[in-house]
Amino acid sequence: MGIDVLDWVLETQRPRVCTMDEFMYDHMDSQSEHSLPILYEPFDVQNPGHWGHRGWILDFLATAGHGKVLDFGPGDGWPSLLMAPFCEQIVGVDGSRRRVEVCRENAARLGITNAEFVYVAPGNKLPFDEDSFDGITAASSIEQTPDPYATLQELYRVLRPGGKIRLFYEALSRYREKRRRGGWLFSLGEKQSRVMLNENQIEQERAVHCGLDLNLSCQEALDLLTGGDEDSFYEDLTVAALEGAQEHIQGALICTLQHPSCRTLFSWMDKIGFEEHKTTYAGGWYAWALYQRLDEEQRPQDLDALDRYLRPLVEAFVQFAAPVEADSPITATK
Numbered sequence: 001m002g003i004d005v006l007d008w009v010l011e012t013q014r015p016r017v018c019t020m021d022e023f024m025y026d027h028m029d030s031q032s033e034h035s036l037p038i039l040y041e042p043f044d045v046q047n048p049g050h051w052g053h054r055g056w057i058l059d060f061l062a063t064a065g066h067g068k069v070l071d072f073g074p075g076d077g078w079p080s081l082l083m084a085p086f087c088e089q090i091v092g093v094d095g096s097r098r099r100v101e102v103c104r105e106n107a108a109r110l111g112i113t114n115a116e117f118v119y120v121a122p123g124n125k126l127p128f129d130e131d132s133f134d135g136i137t138a139a140s141s142i143e144q145t146p147d148p149y150a151t152l153q154e155l156y157r158v159l160r161p162g163g164k165i166r167l168f169y170e171a172l173s174r175y176r177e178k179r180r181r182g183g184w185l186f187s188l189g190e191k192q193s194r195v196m197l198n199e200n201q202i203e204q205e206r207a208v209h210c211g212l213d214l215n216l217s218c219q220e221a222l223d224l225l226t227g228g229d230e231d232s233f234y235e236d237l238t239v240a241a242l243e244g245a246q247e248h249i250q251g252a253l254i255c256t257l258q259h260p261s262c263r264t265l266f267s268w269m270d271k272i273g274f275e276e277h278k279t280t281y282a283g284g285w286y287a288w289a290l291y292q293r294l295d296e297e298q299r300p301q302d303l304d305a306l307d308r309y310l311r312p313l314v315e316a317f318v319q320f321a322a323p324v325e326a327d328s329p330i331t332a333t334k
Helices: 001-011 049-065 080-086 097-110 148-158 218-226 241-246 262-272 282-293 303-318
Strands: 068-070 091-096 115-119 134-138 159-168 182-189 192-201 206-214 247-260 278-279 329-334
Touching: 001 182, 001 192, 001 206, 001 241, 049 080, 049 134, 049 159, 049 282, 049 303, 068 148, 080 097, 080 115, 091 097, 097 115, 134 148, 148 159, 148 262, 182 218, 192 218, 192 262, 218 241, 241 282, 262 278, 262 329, 282 303
Parallel strands: 068 091, 068 134, 091 115, 134 159
Antiparallel strands: 159 329, 182 192, 192 206, 206 247, 278 329
């Protein structure tokens, strides 16, 4: 049964402890599968997903502001490169060298000159003076660091007094009604793949990620381990199949991450010294929902018109308090 697979890897393969950049992000050409509007594909005003993405950009601008903004964990350059045309300066910081390289490539391709990207090893202090930034965005990034509390302290240090940080984070409460263990295959190259196994320990606000490296392509690993059905990979994966593939196993990694809830983040922010914090509804969710409620002839027909239409609505919407239990995005003021 799949539920035994992670235990088998932990007990028999002695996985080496690593950070998330080595575990996954350094191996990705794109964190979004090249699907982000404007960044990788033309913006489509008839696409509800694109409305949602635009709502998020307007959300970050409404909360973190238009001055000198730090984007912590930009991935492919999101939201930093889409905020850049509206900001004085954007500085993206990432713990993956590959992610920084991708961000720089995307900035050059898009002709964006007021954004720079800096590599900082996971867990290290940021290379900026105190009070350096007018605002900060962190989109599902602080929980990817070795110590989210220390990361939040660093973000507070470099934020100017009165400046705001906008946090979008992955609390594990969303998985409460779903299976707590899962797995999939991840390509490391032409003849290399990684069996990715994870366990969401919801009460502990912790996620355990374990990787088993094989000298096989993803398709070869899929055929050997489960008979080739990608959709049910984890359900079909067994300890017996992994034992049968022992000659192909090259090593194992483990990365354990803390995923703080809104209540935990609020308690941290109080200790760190934030003047104010609140959880609010999200501009991206609002924009997506609004699209569903408009007839095609009611929708703006180009991006500039959409921005003019959405901006005041999003600016108002992100001020509405959301229930703490919903683990919605947080705006905190230094």
